[in-house]
Amino acid sequence: MPMTASSRERSERAQLDPFEALSGDVPPRDQRDLMAHPFFSLSKSRRVAPIHYKAGDVELQVYAVAEHGMATIWDADVLIWAASQILAAQDRGLTTSRFFRFTPYQLLNGIGRTTGARSYFLIKGALTRLQSTVIRTTIRQGEHWRRQQFSWINEWEELATRGGRVEGMEFVLPEWLYQGIVDRRLVLAIDPDYFDLTGGIERWLYRIARKHAGRQVGGWRFELRHLHAKSGSLARYSDFAIDIRSIARRQPLPGYALAMERRSDGAELVHIRPVEKLCATSPDIRTSGASGIRTSGANLSVHQAHGSHLSLWTGETNSARKDSKEEPKSYYLDGQSGDNPSLSGPSRRGRGR
Numbered sequence: 001m002p003m004t005a006s007s008r009e010r011s012e013r014a015q016l017d018p019f020e021a022l023s024g025d026v027p028p029r030d031q032r033d034l035m036a037h038p039f040f041s042l043s044k045s046r047r048v049a050p051i052h053y054k055a056g057d058v059e060l061q062v063y064a065v066a067e068h069g070m071a072t073i074w075d076a077d078v079l080i081w082a083a084s085q086i087l088a089a090q091d092r093g094l095t096t097s098r099f100f101r102f103t104p105y106q107l108l109n110g111i112g113r114t115t116g117a118r119s120y121f122l123i124k125g126a127l128t129r130l131q132s133t134v135i136r137t138t139i140r141q142g143e144h145w146r147r148q149q150f151s152w153i154n155e156w157e158e159l160a161t162r163g164g165r166v167e168g169m170e171f172v173l174p175e176w177l178y179q180g181i182v183d184r185r186l187v188l189a190i191d192p193d194y195f196d197l198t199g200g201i202e203r204w205l206y207r208i209a210r211k212h213a214g215r216q217v218g219g220w221r222f223e224l225r226h227l228h229a230k231s232g233s234l235a236r237y238s239d240f241a242i243d244i245r246s247i248a249r250r251q252p253l254p255g256y257a258l259a260m261e262r263r264s265d266g267a268e269l270v271h272i273r274p275v276e277k278l279c280a281t282s283p284d285i286r287t288s289g290a291s292g293i294r295t296s297g298a299n300l301s302v303h304q305a306h307g308s309h310l311s312l313w314t315g316e317t318n319s320a321r322k323d324s325k326e327e328p329k330s331y332y333l334d335g336q337s338g339d340n341p342s343l344s345g346p347s348r349r350g351r352g353r
Contacts, residue, residue: 012154012172013099019089021102026088026110030080030190031180033139035207038062038232041070042200051232059147060137062232064129071133071152073203075126077111077195079152082173083181084110096182098154098173104166112195120166127156127171140180150174188214193254201243202252204231209256209272219273221261227270244270 034040037055039062041047046069051062064070086096104123108115113122130152138147156171180186190210197203208230213220222230228240235243248258248270261269 013170016099016172017095017097018099018101018170019086019095019097021085021100021106022088022092023106026081026084028080028110028190028192028194029084029087029187030207030210031083031177032186032188032211033180034076034079035188035211037137037139038230039071039135040073040076040204040232042073042204042231042233044072044074044200047072047234049234053232055230058137058139060135060139063134063136065132068125068129068132071126071129073200075129075152078107078123078126078130079173079177080190081107081110083187086178086181087184087187090182098175098178099170100173101168101170103168107169112192123169124158127153127169131156140176148176150176152177191254196254197252199243199247199252201231201233201240202247205244205247205258205272206253206256209253209258213256213272213274215274217273219256219271222270222272224268224270241268 037058037060038051038053039060041064048064048066048069050064051060051070053060062070082100085100089096104120105115107123108119113119131154132151134149134151136147136149141148151174154172154174156169158166159168159170160166188210190207194203194206197206205227208222208227209220212222224241224244225237227244228235228237231240233240244258245260247253248260251257255274256272257275259271259273261271263269
């Protein structure tokens with residue numbers, strides 16, 4: 001995404017100091033608002049249909065452009081990585097910024113992906129969708145503002161030589177997301193095994209579990225219909241229920257167990273509770289503030305229009321652990337566009353599950 005001299009002058013990066021991404025392992029951390037609400041497509045195919053969601057005082061709309069589709073829950077790995085980098089830097093007493101400068105290797109390694117040329121093209125697709133997806137929300141609105149509008153990434157650019165050698169990448173986060181990260185009350189540590197989850201609903205359900213059940217001994221109960229509305233999924237309720245029951249049988253969520261229950265009035269419930277393997281959280285990173293067993297009801301509405309979908313990091317077999325501590329110096333590009341590829345190769349993580 002080359003920029004002219006005039007466009008570079010208008011770029012936010014001209015006014016921001018760059019944050020150089022940290023190398024090495026960084027504990028993954030996620031932003032609570034992104035975990036709790038339907039901001040992303042859960043599908044592996046292009047989604048253009050918008051999400052319209054309302055629950056109490058919370059409203060949000062998510063819009064996609066037909067060319068790229070809506071940002072997916074796999075694309076959100078980029079935002080999880082960014083949040084993790086910012087908090088790890090703060091832990092070390094370093095200055096952070098919304099303006100990120102990094103190499104493809106650092107990002108791919110941080111989210112457990114292979115680091116070949118094809119994975120680089122997946123980054124381009126992810127960044128394109130994150131920039132083109134538009135969010136409008138009342139969550140954390142300013143004192144004199146009723147609603148905010150932004151994209152997950154304000155701008156991004158690849159730094160390459162004329163010969164096509166990629167020497168680095170840059171992007172700028174929106175102020176809404178950055179403030180939600182640096183406020184440590186709004187961040188939770190997550191299990192690194194999250195990146196091994198291949199299903200969109202599995203990934204979304206883990207984030208719901210981590211946000212609401214946390215480490216509460218009794219866990220958290222949701223009405224299944226409430227979960228369907230909360231997901232923003234285009235799937236029919238009957239199909240969504242089948243998927244949730246299948247997940248409850250397979251128990252793939254790291255650190256959490258699911259059980260299906262039936263209430264006396266016939267409503268089907270999902271009981272999510274923590275089990276022995278739960279990620280360790282820094283004292284500075286809060287868990288959900290709720291206590292005791294709670295049941296989330298259906299005091300919300302989601303208006304879903306049916307249409308096509310789009311994916312980013314697609315499902316894959318996860319077999320190989322990170323095996324290289326040396327960071328490649330550059331990546332070479334070919335003529336592919338890289339906007340909407342699917343990931344077909346092993347993850348660099350192997351958990352033996």
